[in-house]
Amino acid sequence: MADKKKQFAVIGLGRFGGSVCKELYNMGHQVLAIDMNDTKVNEFAAFSTHSVIADSTDEKALQSLGIRNFEYVIVAIGDNIQSSILTTLVLKEMEVPNVWVKAQNVYHHKVLDKIGADRIIHPEQDMGIRIAQHLASEKIVDYIELSDEYSIVELLATKKIDNRSLVDLHVRAKYGCTILAIKRGEDINVSPLPDDTIYEKDILIVIGHKNDLKRFEEEGM
Numbered sequence: 711m712a713d714k715k716k717q718f719a720v721i722g723l724g725r726f727g728g729s730v731c732k733e734l735y736n737m738g739h740q741v742l743a744i745d746m747n748d749t750k751v752n753e754f755a756a757f758s759t760h761s762v763i764a765d766s767t768d769e770k771a772l773q774s775l776g777i778r779n780f781e782y783v784i785v786a787i788g789d790n791i792q793s794s795i796l797t798t799l800v801l802k803e804m805e806v807p808n809v810w811v812k813a814q815n816v817y818h819h820k821v822l823d824k825i826g827a828d829r830i831i832h833p834e835q836d837m838g839i840r841i842a843q844h845l846a847s848e849k850i851v852d853y854i855e856l857s858d859e860y861s862i863v864e865l866l867a868t869k870k871i872d873n874r875s876l877v878d879l880h881v882r883a884k885y886g887c888t889i890l891a892i893k894r895g896e897d898i899n900v901s902p903l904p905d906d907t908i909y910e911k912d913i914l915i916v917i918g919h920k921n922d923l924k925r926f927e928e929e930g931m
């Protein structure tokens with residue numbers, strides 16, 4: 711199936727919004743970059759499909775940009791909480807299907823939740839958690855929190871499990887976690903079979919309860 715290109719708009723081109731914009735654009739998506747600061751808008755001309763100067767709290771300005779036709783809008787306004795809230799409200803009133811908003815604190819989060827933000831992001835906290843996981847274990851390459859209890863981790867296969875098959879390791883039976891994929895260099899084996907072999911330095915993508923994942927990481931490999 712062809713990868714359908716999505717349409718994105720990023721409002722606020724600070725460090726967070728700027729990286730989101732660049733990354734989406736590098737992935738080949740259509741990205742409209744919006745900021746009220748002309749220097750920012752000029753800077754992002756090369757890293758977006760279009761970059762425009764606009765105040766996102768101005769409903770008419772957003773309307774004239776055709777923002778309601780975008781599938782995803784990311785609100786990455788930093789310190790100005792009032793502008794972030796007002797922008798989100800306008801976007802949800804315009805029925806933009808997916809509005810993702812960067813929150814500054816718990817109060818901001820609560821308001822965003824009430825006015826219908828589809829996803830609320832706390833980049834510093836999320837990154838802090840991931841960095842802590844990296845720091846705590848050399849085996850953990852990456853970490854995604856799914857809920858308070860469940861996560862997905864990328865684990866670096868150790869010598870202990872080198873040349874062992876999945877069935878041989880009994881990961882699900884012994885630890886209650888599931889190996890979703892095995893990465894080896896550029897290759898990725900999704901939904902691996904029981905007979906597939908793991909080699910040292912492979913990256914295992916594993917899903918499970920946090921306690922089970924910890925047990926597998928500490929005792930199973």
Ligand code: ADP
Pocket residue numbers: 721722723724725726727744745746747750764765766767786787788789790793
């Ligand atoms: P970060 O912490 O991610 O670096 P910043 O606070 O530095 O975030 O950046 C937020 C960006 O959002 C700034 O470039 C600012 O000009 C822009 N911005 C703030 N309010 C509005 C608004 N109402 N409309 C459009 N852009 C805005």
